[in-house]
Amino acid sequence: MELVHLILQTLIEMSVGNFPNQEVIYNRLIVDVVNTILQLSIGDYHEHGFSYIADLVDLKGSAVELIEAMLEETNHRSCHLAKEIAGSLDLAAVYDTVDDFYELMNDALVKAESYDDNAERGLFRAYHIIVQLKDYGNDLGEWAEPPEPYPTLAKAFSYCKSRSKSIEVNYENMDGDKILTKVNFNLDPANDLREEVVEKVKWQVNRDSAEDKLRDFLEWMYAVKKDTLHHRRLHQHLLTKLLVVFPTERYYILLFITLLLNLLVLITFSVPEGRQNDAENATWPQVAGPIKPEVDVFFRQYLLYILGAVHLMFCLWMVVEYFVVNYPNFILPLPSFFYTLFGRFGLKKPEQTYSSINIYGLRTVYVVLFLLASILSLAFYGYFYALCLLHIVVNNDILQRVLRAVTKNGVSLLWVAALGGVILYIYAVISFAFLHESADNEADSGRDNDLFCDTLGQCFVTVIRYGLIDNLGLVFPLVPAEFRTSGLRILFDVSFFIIVTTIGLNIVFGIIVDTFSELRDERFRTETDKKSFCFICSLPNHEFERRAKGFDEHVKNDHNMWKYIYYSIYLDTKDTSDHNALEKFVYEMIGDGKIEVFPVLQARCLETEEDETVKQLEALSVMVTSVLERFKEEEHERVQRSKKQEQERWEEKVLRGRGSLASTAIGSVEESSVY
Structure with missing residues (x-):
């Protein structure tokens, strides 16, 4: 088994991403060898010991890996090769292999030897062979679905289906040809994305254009992968797992x-009871501590x-x-x-x-x-x-938006507050210099107005307190109360009311209201983009409603943005030496931040519909051509008959004319003989 396993591994390395080699390997009847390997029965493997199980898992795993590599859509002729493989491959043996791998994956002995991961990889590869053959449009007949007699096969397929995802990517082969291909991969539930992260990406990713959307999505992808892998590590330890559940x-x-x-x-x-407030000043009691x-x-x-x-x-x-x-x-x-x-x-x-x-x-x-x-x-x-x-x-999403509206332009609000502080300080200096008597709180003044202006600092605090919550001009009394001295005071009061109370506070409110409007418009644009365009390919929804199974079906299965993140996580957690051609290409493109890997303005479901339309048009063209050819033949026959009839009439006319000439000539001869 070891020698055959090494040969299969060599063939896998030769066929990965190399379509000419795939054709050569197929033409050498390698599928027959794979059929023989897949038909090997595990039987009562407990009698043979674990070494037999390990060798059989490796051998069958290499066999299905080789077929999976040959089914990669890395060339425009890959579809033709897949049809030939579908006709040669023993699908019953593939289903047997799925059943065997699923049984081994759940076996206690295999788990004890930590070999269940190898069995699981073989399980998904065998399952993906069936899926890929269907994706190519091959009619598998009775083998399109798991056959009834297998007791555990339905469970195996249900398990694989729940953990298998697919995406569409643009692949560039060795010849420079770009191919829109479908990639199937298995998803580890431990790599599930957090709902908090999903919502953040959904609403904060840049959606200005198709290119900006995908570039920003790649940046978010790196952050999401980092968060997901960190959470996966946390769940691997009991103590940290308890902290995050x-x-x-x-x-x-x-x-x-x-x-x-x-x-x-x-x-x-x-x-x-008995609690009394002996404070002399209502705004700051002498007993300032909290009451019990x-x-x-x-x-x-x-x-x-x-x-x-x-x-x-x-x-x-x-x-x-x-x-x-x-x-x-x-x-x-x-x-x-x-x-x-x-x-x-x-x-x-x-x-x-x-x-x-x-x-x-x-x-x-x-x-x-x-x-x-x-x-x-x-x-x-x-x-x-x-x-x-x-x-x-x-x-709370609503309150989060309110908080974001206040804090988004926090720097602007701080600068406005700084400007307001400067203006209030200017008015505090003026108040200290000219309105000190109006704030006189001494006992002999006869006033108790809670205005403190003995120092410039006190005056500044008083201006802030009353200037923002009240009208400063009404708080400071006019001293002396004479009309002839009220001119400058009127200018002071009115200017403070206009600059601080009216303009200043409205500037702050305007910044906050504008931020609310900006966030509302941003959310509206995001919702419109989500409902109207596919995030990955940027095609409008009416294209899928008219020519495919619907827009919701497309964004859920064909171009699900979260599946691209899952696939990138899958590639990161997989050893780079185990990457096939498609996986290696996508891994390098995402690592380099290139958006060409995404199918912009492309979708296989539309191409399939276009292919069907082309076939219908070609069939219609053949029918029209056939009808035209028949019309031409009938017209040609009619023309030929018409010409033949004219020829016959002409011949008849000529012969008739010759007959009359002959009769005339004979009559002339007879007359001349008489004379």
């Missing part, structure tokens, strides 16, 4: 506990601490999960001069990708503050549970 359920449990605690606080908290609320003893001693402890446990779980899940993506961006200053010591500026997370970004700060709020709530009577209610924003 049930994220949605934990979110709702934590939110429910937070709501319950705040509801209990709302119902049970009251001001204790009067609550039911059972709630204070039991419910608050029991629910609070559970709340704290889930908070810790959330924070630890956040850092464990995202630690490969954390970056610490520093000002550029730090990287220039410490570049000699090897400090390099981190490369920003779609998966990068700022270590002191908004989400990181939020989870840390959420944990602190939970801890402080246990220490300070539950007051900080109110801050924990902000957790409702985390998984």
